[in-house]
């Protein structure tokens with residue numbers, strides 16, 4: 491997959507540049523130690539035909555918080571960064587796209603001069619990141635990082651080596667994606683997505699603490715409240731998850747994507763008549779700013 495070509499424009503430190511002409515200091519700490527912060531955001535063409543970045547403010551608030559959590563100076567103005575995202579889309583003639591802000595550092599970050607943090611914003615066209623099919627998921631042999639060893643609520647680049655290891659393991663074993671548990675053996679999340687399950691007409695999801703507090707997760711919770719679907723945040727094990735009526739992952743890149751099975755075992759309800767499918771359609775309507783008619787979706 492090629493993320494850019496000779497015409498691609500990106501934003502770096504206040505300037506718009508050709509991606510092929512942009513450079514990075516090879517001695518920087520971000521490259522050597524993974525001391526960088528990123529976001530993943532999507533822009534949609536709404537029902538009215540406008541290009542709209544979904545929850546841009548929430549993503550940039552988290553971008554700032556992620557930097558602060560790892561003591562990386564944040565000399566940026568989020569309104570300016572959001573305007574830069576729209577400009578990058580425009581300069582690249584993109585409507586529906588995935589937007590990737592990255593804050594990164596030169597050598598000697600211990601100096602902590604605010605002017606030393608660099609920022610990059612690029613965008614590319616990206617379809618469903620986990621595909622459209624139902625996912626065959628494997629319980630990973632890797633755990634999510636221990637919150638006592640890391641600021642797990644920060645989208646720090648280095649943390650994602652854990653995600654890569656888990657996804658690679660799942661794919662090498664013939665699955666589509668991994669499921670990671672926390673250090674206590676409770677279900678946490680996917681390598682790049684939060685998890686929900688349905689049981690007896692109710693939706694469950696792990697509470698904050700050992701997960702990335704996803705913006706899509708927050709949207710799904712809002713949708714449950716709006717649609718009158720009972721929701722509970724609680725800790726649970728893989729054994730409990732295997733008794734679910736349906737399971738889904740959600741994230742900016744993945745959107746809402748249902749599961750076929752966990753470790754080869756399927757779920758009680760067909761996806762087509764699950765609350766997961768209902769929430770998938772409600773999510774799509776929300777990002778496209780369309781009306782959503784619950785009555786039009788069959789739920790068993």
Ligand code: PMP
Nearest residue numbers: 682683684702704705706741742
């Ligand atoms: N968990 C992890 C580990 C992630 O990387 C992501 C993607 N940012 C998510 C959950 C979902 O977060 P969001 O809905 O904000 O994209």
